[in-house]
Amino acid sequence: MVALAIAAAILQAHAAIPEMNNSQQLSVQIQKKLKLLNKPALHTIYSEDGDIIDCVDIYKQPAFDHPALKNHTIQMEPDWGVDWKMSVEQNEPFQVWQRSGRCPEGTIPIRRVREQDLLRVNSLDSFGKNFFYGSSKLGAEVNRSTSILYTAGYNYIGASGQINVWNPKVDLPNDFTASRIWLKNGPSENFESVEAGWMVNRRLYGDTKTRFSVHWTVDSYKSTGCFDLTCSGFVQTNPKIVLGAVIDPISTRGGQQFIISVGMFQDPRSRNWWLNVQGWPVGYWPPTLFGYLRHSATLVEWGGEVFSSHVKKVPHTRTAMGSGDYAGRHYRHASYVMLPRIVDNSLQLKYPERVGTWANEPFCYSADNYQRTYATEPVFFYGGPGRSRDCH
Incomplete structure (x- = not known):
């Protein structure tokens, strides 16, 4: 009888605790995240500009939550053994x-x-991740349009370039636009990449400002990697x-141009992929x-x-x-990459010994x-407005 009375009391106590509704559950999950x-x-x-910047102990940074870095020793500076200096404009x-x-x-x-950053995403697990671009039956990306200069066919252990900085219009809430350098390896349906440059991404950052941004993935954005930290x-x-x-x-049409000098190089000894910005080593992907x-x-x-x-649809995004x-439109109007460089x-x-250009939608975004002149090095120009008279 005593045991039954205790059990009844426990059940009654639990019944008195109200279950959390969906809003409360989401709030708990957000605070945990x-x-x-x-x-x-x-x-x-x-x-x-409204950002809050936290100065975090270098040994307590997010990197060390990754299981592959459990016993990682930080390489404080690159040991390239090579002069990777990139010229930077004044x-x-x-x-x-x-x-x-x-x-x-x-x-x-x-x-x-902040909390409002997490409330913009479809799921907390997707926060900071790139969208999976999706593929058609022919393997083409259906949600991504690019205008790029590329080189392939060798083993590259570094690349750099000078990219002028703009603040392009972003049309739809989940759209983003970026100018960057990509280093890739692996099959097209499951490639790995490290990337760096500038981006306007309202979904991630909550505004339409131009920001320095990096990204990495090991499965072509399906589930791994993320932007920044x-x-x-x-x-x-x-x-x-x-x-x-x-x-x-940032640059102005017909006016002064501002650039960021970006590079990613693999340390020959540690094999870390080091990020270099404006001539400064920033950190690395192990x-x-x-x-x-x-x-x-x-x-x-x-x-x-x-x-x-x-x-790649009608109507096209703006x-x-x-x-x-x-x-x-070239100088002082179009976006460009000057001094594209590789390290082999x-x-x-x-x-690079051999380069090509590619534009998915040349009437929307050209390359x-x-x-x-024959005596000068090429400059890669790219970009466009999206939906316009020529892009429907």
Whole structure:
């Protein structure tokens, strides 16, 4: 009888606890996700552009949540054994948050993720991830349009370029537009890549500002990898650069052009893929994240991309690529990549031996590897407005 009375009392107590409704459950899940993403800050910087930058102990950064990095030893500086210096123009852009402070030694700056950021995504698991582009029966990507300069056929252990910075229009809520460099290896349906450049992505960042951004994947964006530091994997060492922070100033049509100098190089000894921005090493992707890319890349791409469910469809998205002008407008109007460089087994930065251009939708976003004279190096121009008189 006593046992029955105790059991009845327990059941009655549980019945008195109200079950959480869907909204409460979501709130609990969001707080759990935020705790995972936002590591404890030793110092906090409030940027004038609205971002909150947390200075996090370098040994407590998100990278070390990855099971492949459980016993990882940080490589504080690259040991390339090669002069990877990339020339940087005097009018180089810088990040807005840097005007408001700096992170102390032994920490790295991370853009804080906030509740409203998580509320914009379809699921918490998808936050910070690239969209899977999808494929048609012929294997073509259906949600992505590109205008690129590319080189293939060798083993590449690095690539770089100077990309001028713009703030193109983004049309639909889930659209994004980016200008970047890609290093890839593996089959087209399951490739691996590391990527870096600038991007406008309202879904991820909550605004239409131009931001420095990186990405990686080992399964062609199906489920792995992420932008910036929104998942574990990339090991940051530089306290001066924020992945995902706003770039300023930007280029103006017919006016002054501002560039970012971006490179990704594999350390011959550690095999880490180091990111270099404006001549500064920022951090690296360890080789343990990869299969094909553990040793080298076999494809390098420079240029622009637009993701939208309304590319290659009528009506087309109005999201622009690059400056929003076509490649044929050239200097001071179109977006460009100057000084595209690769590193192969010769361990020298050099112009690729063979290059090609590709534009999925040349009436929407065009490509032109333009050589002004026979004595000058080509400059790759790309971009376009999306839906327009020529793009329906």
